[in-house]
Amino acid sequence: MDETRERLLQAAEAVFLELGYDGTTLRTVATRAEANIAAANYHFGGKDALLQAMLARRLDALAEERLALLERYEREAARKPLACERAMAALCMPALAIARDPMRGGQDFLRLLGRAYVDPSPVLRTFLKDRYARVAARFREAFARSLPRLERTELSWRLHFVLGALSYTLARSDPWQLIGTIRAENEDDERLLARLVPFVLAGLQAPTAPQIETGAPRPRGARIKQPIGNAVRSTT
Amino acid sequence: MDETRERLLQAAEAVFLELGYDGTTLRTVATRAEANIAAANYHFGGKDALLQAMLARRLDALAEERLALLERYEREAARKPLACERAMAALCMPALAIARDPMRGGQDFLRLLGRAYVDPSPVLRTFLKDRYARVAARFREAFARSLPRLERTELSWRLHFVLGALSYTLARSDPWQLIGTIRAENEDDERLLARLVPFVLAGLQAPTAPQIETGAPRPRGARIKQPIGNAVRSTT
DNA sequence: GTATGCTTCAAACATCCGTTTGAAATCTGC
DNA sequence: GCAGATTTCAAACGGATGTTTGAAGCATAC
DSSP states (O other): OTHHHHHHHHHHHHHHHHHHHHHOOHHHHHHHTTOOHHHHHHHHSSHHHHHHHHHHHHHHHHHHHHHHHHHHHHHHHTTSOOOHHHHHHHHHHHHHHHHHOGGGTGGGHHHHHHHHHHOOOHHHHHHHHHHHHHHHHHHHHHHHHHOTTSOHHHHHHHHHHHHHHHHHHHHTOOTTOTTTTSOGGGOOHHHHHHHHHHHHHHHHTSOOOOOSSOOSOOOSSOOOOOHHHHHGGGOO | OTHHHHHHHHHHHHHHHHHHHHHOOHHHHHHHTTOOHHHHHHHHSSHHHHHHHHHHHHHHHHHHHHHHHHHHHHHHHTTSOOOHHHHHHHHHHHHHHHHHOGGGTGGGHHHHHHHHHHOOOHHHHHHHHHHHHHHHHHHHHHHHHHOTTSOHHHHHHHHHHHHHHHHHHHHTOOTTOTTTTSOGGGOOHHHHHHHHHHHHHHHHTSOBOOOSSOOSOOOSSOBOOOHHHHHGGGOO
16 A cells, blocks of 8 residues: 555655755655655655655645646736736745645645755755756736836845745744744744735835946836945945 | 855855855855865865855955945944944945956855845854844944934844845845746846945835734824725734 | 963864665465 | 466665774974
8 A cells, every 4th residue: 555655745845834945854754754764765766756745745736836827817817917916826825825834734734845946955956956947937027017017126126035935934944033032833824814815015116226237227206215325335 | 275265155155146045056166166176175165164164255244344334324324323324335335346346256256145144044044143133233234323213122133134134135035936037147236236226215204003912102293094004904 | 581362273072974784574375 | 276477675886975093204392
């Protein structure tokens, strides 16, 4: 019976969540799964293959649902550019749906997602980059149409900030112990995303800072007084 | 002469930047430093001690400057609560200053900072938590006074989002290859922070989302229509 | 010059890693 | 019940890791 396979995948998930890619050991995974070390190699072929299988089974589903929802929204918008909140919803809602389904990830899924995005191991980095480049490009286009007033480079950076807030939060990194002061059990992922989304939406739609040393025309939209960008240059 | 010590620290910096805590090996560090493996143990006492020394020498300076600047701003504000941008400036400007000083970190300092904040290794996590808890608590208070209309829990989360965007961006994680599409050499850290700051300031000051399933009184301030938080519950 | 203390070095150490092995155990189809 | 394929298991393999060792190098002080 290949219920061992399943136990290995679940154990790999838990260990990776705690210790990251390099910190994950076949031995700790096997022990946690109450399986033999050789079983991991028998079923998957090696450590990298096991971890990638474990990630792919979760993230592939996420990627597909994200794309499907994005395309549904775009159909509903009928040629008009998508509202920014819609594109963001296409990113977040499938993740939440999976997190609410114990069969497809459950409570730990979002933390897994965050951990995967910030893990330093080169193996994992190239795996993610290669496997989900299409999805990333697709969403970049969608956001570009949603926020036409944003210069393309500025948009890329802001999406990067959004992904950062998302990944870091979901991964529960928190060396500042900001979350530690919160009763975590009262804070489910749903409420968490309900907090995050207004934050990033406001950030995405924020006025652009004045460009530094660039002759390029500034995008339209109100400016905000920007004490930091200026003060910074006159400080030791 | 203890110029070897210095070479080891620099090499440790570079390797940790590329491969993270667990990925960093005494042998790769020693090779890169053109030193003997035993020299690392002689000068520092072990791998953990070396990496922590390398981090402390950079981050201690940052923490001190951040605290000093925050207190200066608070003195200038004279009992009045600090403007939110000011607290943010006290966070960012010292980091930028260090990044511009080759003697105290140089160009790679900000990437180092980000990598440290998101690294999954338990050793590093507890190191950061223990060593800089005081600074974190200090800034949490300052932001709490700056944004009195934000409920305390909401504030903690938003600061968490800010740290996330900051760390993730500085660490150059980017599995979505958003930055890969940008000519990185034209994007120095100064301009990067000038992009990030308006983003997080807008996020911090964004209207609060309606609370979910909570009888607690909602913080004052305008509400925003929140399609995601609602739509999410009615989707498969 | 020699003695002393600090630093470097190649080599070895025990330990852990991912992987392989070959035999036992288990399931499957008949 | 049995043959054949599939799955598990304890044990071992080669390699890499952090650490230790003891001798060699080197500067400084007398």
